[in-house]
Amino acid sequence: MALGTDYSGQDCSLARALELVGERWTPLILRDAFVGVRRYRDFLAHLDIPRAVLAARLQALVDAGVMTKVRYQDAPPRDEYVLTAKGRELWPALHLLSQWGERHLSELGPRRVYTHLPCGSRLEAGRCPSCGTVRPEDVEVRLGPGAVTSRTDAVSVALREPRRLLEPLRTS
Template structure:
């Protein structure tokens, strides 16, 4: 979202949330994180985002406690960005917004299908209609009939197969 993203003077929890996750690119970074993207390079390749912006956003998300930076190898030292519990709780809001876009802004069918694996039902409102709350690891993302993926980056290719949310995406 946004630009100069402070909504000072708005005593409103939505404004506070938007100052953090309403900035331009941030929701898409989080969407990628939910499907398992963790590395700087993968975010970069999949989003076509300027490097400086990606670095700034990831840093802001870490500072806010939405993501955490974790060492995954020592030689050479490499770190990856993973969602914290606080970050994972953004899932219903982001999912709902995506579902709204799917229903109102697209003509072809859904691009991605979300299934709660233990019971097999399609997700509604970011949670399972029959089970209630949902562990994200139990949710499967699968390409839907509306998906037209022409991208060749590693993340897009991996997402052409069914995956579980949060399952780390390994591209190397």
Template sequence: MALPRTYESQNCSIARSLEVVGDRWTMLVIRSAFEGVRRFDDFQDVLGVARNVLTDRLGRLCAEGIMRRVPYQERPERFEYRLTRKGVELWPAMMTLLMWGDRHYAPEGPPVIVGHRGCEGTLTRRLTCTSCGADLEPTDVEPRPGPGA
């Protein structure tokens, strides 16, 4: 029996969340937004995704309130895509998924280390700094090349 394409009949927050972010391109768009990518062409360059797929994913993320379109040019009209508060709240889930992938699918070591900006420490599973113990948020961290880079 094939799995249904939607989970509307399931009373489950995981299933409902997957309806919104459970697609690989959607997650990679969100990852890129956390890395500072803002413009359509930059998302396309970084991800190598087809324009129609990217248009669809950005539209869905905006419709769900995870990202918002912000004009940056009037003629021609152009927009940046920025994470909303709802989108930023995905950061712990993204970091947990990253660390899980590092443990199980990075035999050469993590390709990226999430470092505490201005500190020598790195992100722990509890989203704190290994060096100073601070609770870390997305603006507190920066990507650093890891051994698997």
């Protein structure tokens, strides 16, 4: 269970991208960010990730300009981690990889169903078959027939309700 990332010597934008978002846990942190998770506590509860690794990954994402820390309360001071525009552009890539997994690794049917709300189409290949490219804000996620609802942490429970991408999750 170790995944370092450093592909120096590869003159390749894929390698550069993987050094940022290819590390262990990072794609799942981003997935959670897209479905609305913003707080350290919620990432921790939903991912079962070591605290030190989570702190390091969030810091790396902030340093890379993929997320920003936003203060949402002053007493006591609390920050949320929110995707930047650069980070939000990762959604098609993450979604396509996820769809590949749905097709080939999900025997009971899709675990999540993505709908483009303005037109009602199901998303394919990270975009709407009728409208072209799609903004994550316009996408609705809900559980599909292949979903397994075994987790009982507050974040997993809250995420069972249909919701829009990027809509902040509230668990408290």
